[in-house]
Amino acid sequence: MLKTFPKGGVHPDDCKLTAKSPIFVATLPDKVYIMLNQSAGAPAVPIVKKGDKVKTGQLIAKGEAFISSNVHSPVTGTIDKIDPILDATGYKHQAIIINVEGEDTWEEGIDITNNLIKEIKATPQEIIEKIKNAGIVGLGGAAFPTHVKLTIPQGKVAEYLLINGAECEPYLTCDHRLMLEKPEEILVGTSIIMKALGVHRAFIGIENNKLDAIELLTKLAKDYNGIEVVTLKKKYPQGAEKQLIKAITGREVPSGKLPIEVGCVVQNVGTAKAIYDAVQKNMPLIERVVTVTGPNVSKPSNFLSRIGIPLKHLIELAGGLPEDTAKLISGGPMMGKTLSNTDIPLTKAMGGILLFPYNLSKRLDPYPCIRCGRCVHACPMGLEPFYLEKLVIKERWEDAEKHWIIDCMECGSCQYICPAKRPLLDYIRLGKNKVSAIIRSRKN
Amino acid sequence: MDKKFIISGSPHIYAKDNVQRIMLDVVIALIPATLGAFYFFGLGAVRVFFVSVVTCLIFEYLIQKFLLKQKPTINDLSAIVTGMLLAFNVPSNLPTWVVIIGSLIAIGIGKMVFGGLGQNLFNPALVARVFLLISFPVYMTSWPKPIASAGQLSDVVTGPTPLGILKESGSISAASQTGELPSYVDMMLGNMGGSMGEVSAILLLIGAIYLLYRKVITLHIPLSYILTVIIFTGIFWLIDPTKYADPLFHLLTGGLILGAFFMATDMVTSPTSYRGQIIFGIGCGVLTALIRLFGAYPEGVSFSILIMNAFVPLIDRISYKHFGEVKA
Numbered sequence: 129m130l131k132t133f134p135k136g137g138v139h140p141d142d143c144k145l146t147a148k149s150p151i152f153v154a155t156l157p158d159k160v161y162i163m164l165n166q167s168a169g170a171p172a173v174p175i176v177k178k179g180d181k182v183k184t185g186q187l188i189a190k191g192e193a194f195i196s197s198n199v200h201s202p203v204t205g206t207i208d209k210i211d212p213i214l215d216a217t218g219y220k221h222q223a224i225i226i227n228v229e230g231e232d233t234w235e236e237g238i239d240i241t242n243n244l245i246k247e248i249k250a251t252p253q254e255i256i257e258k259i260k261n262a263g264i265v266g267l268g269g270a271a272f273p274t275h276v277k278l279t280i281p282q283g284k285v286a287e288y289l290l291i292n293g294a295e296c297e298p299y300l301t302c303d304h305r306l307m308l309e310k311p312e313e314i315l316v317g318t319s320i321i322m323k324a325l326g327v328h329r330a331f332i333g334i335e336n337n338k339l340d341a342i343e344l345l346t347k348l349a350k351d352y353n354g355i356e357v358v359t360l361k362k363k364y365p366q367g368a369e370k371q372l373i374k375a376i377t378g379r380e381v382p383s384g385k386l387p388i389e390v391g392c393v394v395q396n397v398g399t400a401k402a403i404y405d406a407v408q409k410n411m412p413l414i415e416r417v418v419t420v421t422g423p424n425v426s427k428p429s430n431f432l433s434r435i436g437i438p439l440k441h442l443i444e445l446a447g448g449l450p451e452d453t454a455k456l457i458s459g460g461p462m463m464g465k466t467l468s469n470t471d472i473p474l475t476k477a478m479g480g481i482l483l484f485p486y487n488l489s490k491r492l493d494p495y496p497c498i499r500c501g502r503c504v505h506a507c508p509m510g511l512e513p514f515y516l517e518k519l520v521i522k523e524r525w526e527d528a529e530k531h532w533i534i535d536c537m538e539c540g541s542c543q544y545i546c547p548a549k550r551p552l553l554d555y556i557r558l559g560k561n562k563v564s565a566i567i568r569s570r571k572n
Numbered sequence: 573m574d575k576k577f578i579i580s581g582s583p584h585i586y587a588k589d590n591v592q593r594i595m596l597d598v599v600i601a602l603i604p605a606t607l608g609a610f611y612f613f614g615l616g617a618v619r620v621f622f623v624s625v626v627t628c629l630i631f632e633y634l635i636q637k638f639l640l641k642q643k644p645t646i647n648d649l650s651a652i653v654t655g656m657l658l659a660f661n662v663p664s665n666l667p668t669w670v671v672i673i674g675s676l677i678a679i680g681i682g683k684m685v686f687g688g689l690g691q692n693l694f695n696p697a698l699v700a701r702v703f704l705l706i707s708f709p710v711y712m713t714s715w716p717k718p719i720a721s722a723g724q725l726s727d728v729v730t731g732p733t734p735l736g737i738l739k740e741s742g743s744i745s746a747a748s749q750t751g752e753l754p755s756y757v758d759m760m761l762g763n764m765g766g767s768m769g770e771v772s773a774i775l776l777l778i779g780a781i782y783l784l785y786r787k788v789i790t791l792h793i794p795l796s797y798i799l800t801v802i803i804f805t806g807i808f809w810l811i812d813p814t815k816y817a818d819p820l821f822h823l824l825t826g827g828l829i830l831g832a833f834f835m836a837t838d839m840v841t842s843p844t845s846y847r848g849q850i851i852f853g854i855g856c857g858v859l860t861a862l863i864r865l866f867g868a869y870p871e872g873v874s875f876s877i878l879i880m881n882a883f884v885p886l887i888d889r890i891s892y893k894h895f896g897e898v899k900a
Binding site for chain 1: 576577578579580581582583584585586587589590591593594645648650688689690691839840841842843844845846888892893894895
């Protein structure tokens with residue numbers, strides 16, 4: 129029996145066009161744009177100024193708030209300016225713009241060789257410190273600062289570490305390729321996180337549409353203590369944190385609580401690799417694997433790209449912007465955000481750049497809900513999306529709260545499956561915002 | 573690059589199924605039993621069928637266009653489904669004008685007063701059927717004999733339904749002495765008196781299998797409904813087999829199979845959660861058995877489903893389990 133979460137889920141077509149495309153190192157453009165809001169929480173504070181020379185890997189902005197993260201220069205060059213630019217949120221935010229000047233000159237202390245270092249010398253405190261210094265954030269898409277996530281709150285005990293290699297979003301293959309090409313680094317990274325958390329068991333969960341990665345990691349994991357590879361059923365959203373925990377451990381994270389409530393910590397495979405780099409190699413997080421793909425993209429690819437490269441540069445490397453592109457999506461087709469233009473730079477959170485032609489971008493006219501219940505059966509959180517939609521339209525916020533609208537993780541399964549093509553998630557998002565505001569005002 | 577992109581919320585992909593396709597699947601699933609009705613009841617059935625379907629479409633169009641001033645949505649095919657099911661639920665010799673009144677009630681009172689597709693609380697075809705049954709009891713309970721009446725448009729040979737014979741006789745042993753009860757094979761095939769679409773168990777089941785295969789319906793409602801009737805009537809049959817008919821008789825006669833697979837499963841008027849659907853099915857089953865065994869009417873499928881339709885909002889509110897609720 130393949131492990132999976134019990135409730136809900138949908139089966140969109142895989143569309144993994146780039147599953148067999150090896151990771152290709154993206155070339156550098158003339159300028160890179162480093163957003164200061166790379167992580168969830170407060171933006172980092174710049175410590176460089178216009179005209180400064182910077183080396184690759186040099187700290188250029190510090191995450192000073194509790195939830196914030198450091199930002200490093202991904203290139204060698206000169207600071208052009210620090211200015212607000214349009215980013216993935218659709219608003220302008222501060223970015224450090226660097227003129228790229230030739231080959232990398234690396235910041236001192238960074239090991240840029242490919243030698244695998246298995247022995248973990250750092251103590252748990254040192255590991256957390258190094259992760260914090262390296263500016264590591266969750267690479268699965270949420271970009272939550274990893275050092276915060278690995279600091280277990282008082283009174284809680286971590287029991288299991290779960291490494292998320294489910295990659296359940298269609299089209300995306302960045303995690304898949306990373307597992308195939310950097311398996312040892314991921315396993316050492318996993319061991320490092322285990323040491324930092326003081327846990328003795330870790331599970332790497334991978335969906336069964338990536339059998340090559342499962343086979344490879346299962347074989348290599350034998351040399352590592354306490355790491356087990358778990359084959360998961362291909363079902364969206366298998367990689368959602370609470371669903372992954374339920375699938376692997378059978379534990380259900382209570383509504384409104386974090387995974388640590390049931391003794392679990394979840395990290396993405398990309399984050400595990402970044403943690404390896406940071407702890408074993410002193411390498412800050414300045415690059416990531418990103419899948420550039422789409423039905424009409426001429427050379428869909430997986431790139432190892434430096435942070436801050438404008439998306440148009442990566443799209444050029446993938447064969448250029450297809451003529452009929454109507455949607456530019458950061459992330460996968462189920463949860464990805466649409467972007468307004470291709471000048472937006474790559475951030476740490478972007479695992480996929482998806483280009484959709486017009487015929488896939490247009491929404492169909494909604495019909496009245498026929499109460500078929502497919503959204504109810506698709507919702508992995510056990511909510512009733514059609515009912516929440518009605519409550520939001522009627523502005524019945526209190527009832528929406530009673531029906532757990534806040535628990536919606538916006539996976540999009542309901543809207544995907546709806547035969548009446550209703551914009552269920554649009555309404556639920558609106559409702560979540562309203563209800564959250566009401567809950568906050570009640571606390572004050 | 574000044575290319576403009578579309579900004580929208582996720583998700584960006586959609587499953588292929590749509591409302592028309594679901595309705596079309598129901599229409600396809602009803603075709604075997606439709607052909608069966610044409611075979612058993614002949615021209616009368618053809619007349620009732622087409623009058624019902626066409627007038628349902630016309631009434632939906634007219635009401636949306638002139639009364640509600642909406643954009644007519646007859647292309648969603650739901651009016652065809654209602655029309656077919658209404659025809660299935662009446663005798664094949666029903667006068668044309670009564671069929672037209674039925675269509676008006678089904679679409680007008682059953683569906684449009686609630687706000688159209690998706691809003692109605694009760695199954696429109698059943699609302700019309702019960703309205704006609706109460707308003708025109710004579711027309712609605714004169715059942716043409718199958719095959720014998722196939723060539724006639726009207727003035728057909730009529731006879732009672734098996735459930736009618738049973739109710740009239742008071743006990744199954746008395747009913748079988750009348751010699752009018754069809755054999756189980758005839759009940760299975762549909763060679764018995766009854767509403768034109770309900771008689772053939774086998775043809776209805778072929779359609780039901782198609783709906784299950786297409787995932788338009790699940791087994792939750794039909795199975796819990798039918799099992800409840802079987803268990804309920806089975807208990808009484810075991811207590812007194814001379815008075816009460818056996819469960820197979822109850823399964824094959826009347827509108828149970830039509831009701832369980834095609835009427836109770838109507839998405840709009842049934843619960844959305846599987847748990848709720850099972851509660852709903854059991855409720856329908858208990859009511860059907862009660863009406864058949866102890867009620868004034870020989871048949872109780874329509875009433876049971878309509879009564880349970882009224883409970884759907886309540887069932888919906890108590891019957892789903894939320895992720896993370898247990899320990900929260």
